[in-house]
Amino acid sequence: MARFDYLEPHSVDEALQMLAEHGDKTRLVAGSTDFLVRWRTGVWRPESVVCMQHVPGLDYINWNPDDGLSIGAMASVQDIELNTEVRSRYPALAAGATSFAGVQVRNLATVAGNICNASPAGDTLPALLAYNAQCRIIGPSGERSLPLDELFVGPGRTALAAGEILTEIRLPPPAPNTGGLYIKHSPRGAMDISAVGVASVVSLNDDGTCASARIALGSVAPTPLRAYGAEGRLVSQTPDAANIAEAARLASQSCNPIADVRSGADYRREMVRVLTERTLQHGVATAGDTPSFDDIRRLAVQTAW
Amino acid sequence: MKQPLTLNINGESRLLLVEPFYSLLDCLRDDASLTGSKKGCDEGDCGACTVLMDGKPVTSCLVLAHSAHGSEITTIEGLADVDGLSPVQRAFVEHGGLQCGFCIPGLIMSATGFLQDNPDPTEEDVRFAIGGNLCRCTGYSRVIDAIMAAAAEMRASA
Secondary structure, eight states, X not given: OOOOEEEOOSSHHHHHHHHHHHGGGEEEESSOHHHHHHHHTTSOOOSEEEEGGGOTTOOOEEEETTTEEEEETTOBHHHHHHOHHHHHHOHHHHHHHHTSSOHHHHTTOBHHHHHHHTOTTOTTHHHHHHXXXXXXXXXXXXXXXXXXXXXXXXXXXXXXXXXXXXXXEEEOOOOSSEEEEEEEEESSSSSOOOSEEEEEEEEEOTTSSXXXXXXXXXXSSSSOEEOHHHHHHHTTSOXXXXXXXXXXXXXXXXXXXXXXTTBOHHHHHHHHHHHHHHHHHHHHHTTTSOOOHHHHHHHHEEEOO | OOEEEEEEETTEEEEEEEOTTOBHHHIIIIISOOOOSOOSSSSSSSOXXXXXXXXXXEEGGGSBGGGGTTSEEXXXXXXXXXXXXXXXXHHXXXXXXXXXXXXXXXXXXXXXXXXXXXXXXXXXXXXHHTTTOOOSSSOSHHHHHHHHHHHHHHHHTO
């Protein structure tokens, strides 16, 4: 039977030392929800784990108008779902969190872990991309900052170097008159992996034209990805039905889905069009409003049947 | 090799010898002899292993046992007291919110954790709260009736 040793650092420095000492024979874990499943199925077989649960001071979610939102590496997905600043200012992220697994997994899983596992289907990832998240990374040679968009390099693979730890995720403050939504499309309404997930965040100028539009897609390429071409189609334009439909068409062209047990490739591409249209329309309709969480929760998961 | 681990389970401090790779669920069942928490899928999908950690429902099959020290762990065995079943347990019995029973400890722990933070839920709130618990017998309707009734009783006696 496979085994591993349990290592428990009590500071980020101690965790860095453990990673340096044990190298690729160890694995850093936060909530351990992905880790234990993949260990049991034999995908990951480290000799030890470095468990971050008892490193104090990393489970914060802070908001201020100058710096925006800061999410500590040990903040859980449920902490994000329940946070009032997230619900009012980053509704697409609240939608991503509430669409994520079930309550019991959300209480364990962390946003940082969802990022580091780099699944194309990670439910918090499209919204984090659409809010221009930045990653604060600490490693043996110091600290660096990397846009989330540059962190994902393949399924399960990130630009984190050996021995580095993602310690914080930062989301800039949203511009005035911003709205957004994430919609997860999956066969079941709970405890499922998304077949397609789309997050859109739209900011409007006073004259009603688009100041910015950011669209991010999940489960339709080797990594979660921004649909930059579709975004560019909307900037400085009136976000009317025709322009949104054209942006949605461009988004569906920009993805590269596979066929698997959850969907065919053509279906995924078509659903990217549909969900991009829906999330953009919702973002425009709610720009500047404080959305109701009950509405976010109802819209966040749209099932296939 | 098994390592010593002190856990606070149902209000008691328990010194256990636990393998470093054990989940909290395996530790509860094999080392603490508390078999009320069930192993359905062992991958976090079914919710039968749900326990409370510091009042929050978690799938204990996804928790590293050795990471759980310092938390107050409540299992289904910890709900009844000298006066009998908890309000949620009683409501499940009264409303027939069970058939084979395998998922029920997990459902009751999810409901118990949920009602502590949401004493006056809508039926929709309850449906979201038990989204991570699979039951293949009841169709959930009587489970939801039971949780709504338990909420009402707990509000009335609060």
